[in-house]
Amino acid sequence: MSELRKDLVSGRWVIIATERSKRPDDFRPSGGMARIPEAVGFCPFCEGNEGKTPPEVFALRGAGTAPDSPGWSVRVVPNKFPALNRGTPPPKATQGVFQWMEGTGVHEVVIENTDHALELSDLSIPHIRDVLRVFQQRIKTIEGELHYQYVQLFKNKGKEAGASLSHPHSQIVATPIIPKRVKEEIYGADRLFRSFKECAFCRILREEEAAGKRLIERNRHFAVVAPYASRFPFEMAVYPLRHSPSFTDVAEDELLTLAETMKHILTRLKDTIGDPPYNMVLHQAPNPSLSLKGWPNIDKNYHWHLEIFPILTKVAGFEWGTGFYINPVPPETAAQFLRQT
C-alpha cells in the first residue's frame, strides 16, 4: 500500500510508492560499481588554466602566489555565462499587467579544488572545511553589498544534475528577490511556531532523534536525516543542532564538524548507490543586513539546513502538474542503507 506524507514546513505532499519500491542496487549504474567517468577535454577550472576563467574574486592560495595563477586550493570566479549580472537592482517595473525587473544579481563559481578527479567527498576534512569557509565568506561579502535579498548556494554534480563542467564546483547566485521556496519555508515555519511554541525545525529534529529510524548521522553539532516526506530516493537533510537561521553564523569548530559530517554522508551516498549525480542546496535566512517589513520573525522561526538529493528518478508530468512527488524508496529504508555502509 502506498502512503501519502506531508512535509510540515512547505506543505508539500509526497507519495511513498511501495508498489514501485526499489532497493539501492536498482539505482546503481548497470555493469558494476562505478559510473563511467565523463571524458575530460580541456577544463578551465583545472590548475594552470586560470586565464580561461574570468578573473578570480577570491582564492585560498599559497603565500606569494599571484591571483589568477597556480598555487590555490579553493578559487572563486564569476560565472562566465551569468544568469544575472552585477548591478544595483532597479525597482520593480511593469510591462502591461506583468511584473518585471532588470536581471541584476551575482553569479559565482566556487572551484573546490585543483584536481579535476577529486570530488568534494574525496577531499580531506580540513580541505572541505576550507570550502565551507569560502562559502561563508562569499555569502557574507555579497550580503554586505546590500543589493540582494537572498544568496543561494548550490552544487550540481554530474550531467544529470545539471553540471555543464565536471570539475568539482559549487555555485552562488544572489537574487534581488527572496526565492519562492525560501518564502514558503519561512511562512510555513512561522505557522508551525505558533502551534509548537518553538522552532518547527528544532521540534522535528527532536522527534527524529527520538524515532531514530530516519536518522542517518548525529554528532555534537549536526544531525542528518532522511526527511519524513522525502521527495527523492536517498534524499538527505543536514541540520545544525544549535538553533540558527544562518549558515554564515556557523562557528569555526562547528565548521570542522560540518566538514566531517559532509565527508561521511557523501561517502555513504557514493558507497550505497555508486557515485550518483546529485544536487545540494542551502536554505538559510534572507540577507540579514536588510530589514524585511511585514515578514515573520525569521531569527526565531527559521533554521538553516542543507538539502542533498541524488538524481535517480525523473521529475515528470505528475510532479509538474501537482507539485507533489512520487518516491519509490521510503526514507526509513534510505536511512537504513545510508547508516549501514
Next chain:
Amino acid sequence: MSELRKDLVSGRWVIIATERSKRPDDFRPSGGMARIPEAVGFCPFCEGNEGKTPPEVFALRGAGTAPDSPGWSVRVVPNKFPALNRGTPPPKATQGVFQWMEGTGVHEVVIENTDHALELSDLSIPHIRDVLRVFQQRIKTIEGELHYQYVQLFKNKGKEAGASLSHPHSQIVATPIIPKRVKEEIYGADRLFRSFKECAFCRILREEEAAGKRLIERNRHFAVVAPYASRFPFEMAVYPLRHSPSFTDVAEDELLTLAETMKHILTRLKDTIGDPPYNMVLHQAPNPSLSLKGWPNIDKNYHWHLEIFPILTKVAGFEWGTGFYINPVPPETAAQFLRQT
C-alpha cells in the same frame, strides 16, 4: 542584460537569461533533424497485446469487439505499477508530529492509439478529439466516485520527460488532496481577481492578444501563448477563450477545435526543435462534486489550461533551491519560431 519576470498567478519569478540565449537549432539533436527513435522491444500497449495490461476500464472500440482484444482506437487501463491504489481515503492521521494518509487514489493510462510509431501530433484531428473526449469521460467518471479531490491529467513523452514506455500514452492520477500547485494557482487567481475585478486568466489573455508578440495561435475557441514568465524554452499554454474552470466542461464543437489546436502546436514544436521530449499537464478546478469549505470562488476565478513544455534544459540546484527558473529563450523568441513554421 538578463530579465526577471513574475508569473502573476503563481508568484514564481523566472530569469530570462539573455547571456545564455539560444536559438531553436541549439536544441536540435546533433547530427540532423530527427532524434534516434528508441528501440522497440515488446510493447504491452500495442494492439494484440491487450492481455499484457491490467483489464481495460474503458475503450473506444469497433462494434462487436470484446474488451481486452484488438479492435480499439483509444484504450484506458489501470497503471500496472500504480502510485496510488483505489479505495476510500481514510481521514488524515498523524505519525508523531507528521501528517500521513493511506495512499488511495486512481492511476490510469490512456493509450492514445494502436500504432506505436504514431505520436499524438501524428493522429488525425478527429482521432485527437476522441482522445480528448476519453480524457473528459475518465475524469468525470473518477470525479463521480467522490473520493478524490483532484484528478491530474498529464503526458510524458520521451525518456527525458519521464516516459518509461514509448508507445504514445497519457496518464490520469486522482489524489485525495488538492495538489500544491493547483492550490497556489487558485489562491493566486483569487488575489488577482480582487484587483482586476475579473478572472486573471481572462485579463492576461486579453493583454496577450493585444500585445501579440507571445501569441502562438488563436482561433474561435482557444488561444496558445508562450507565457510571459515561461520557465522553459518553448513552453506553451493553451487557454479556452470562454471562461471556464473545468476542462470537462468543454463542449463537443470546442473539443474538435481543441484537437485542431493541439495538432498545430505539437507539430510546430516538432518542426521547430526536432521532436523533443515533452510534458503536458492539465490544470483545472478540483472535483466539482465536492464542496470545499473556506476556499475562494473557483468557478469565477479559475480558468482551466494546458501547459506544454519540451524538456531541453535541466532543473538543477538553483531551481530546486529557489523555486525560480532560468530560461535561455525569451518567450517572444519562442513564439516567433512556433508561429513561423
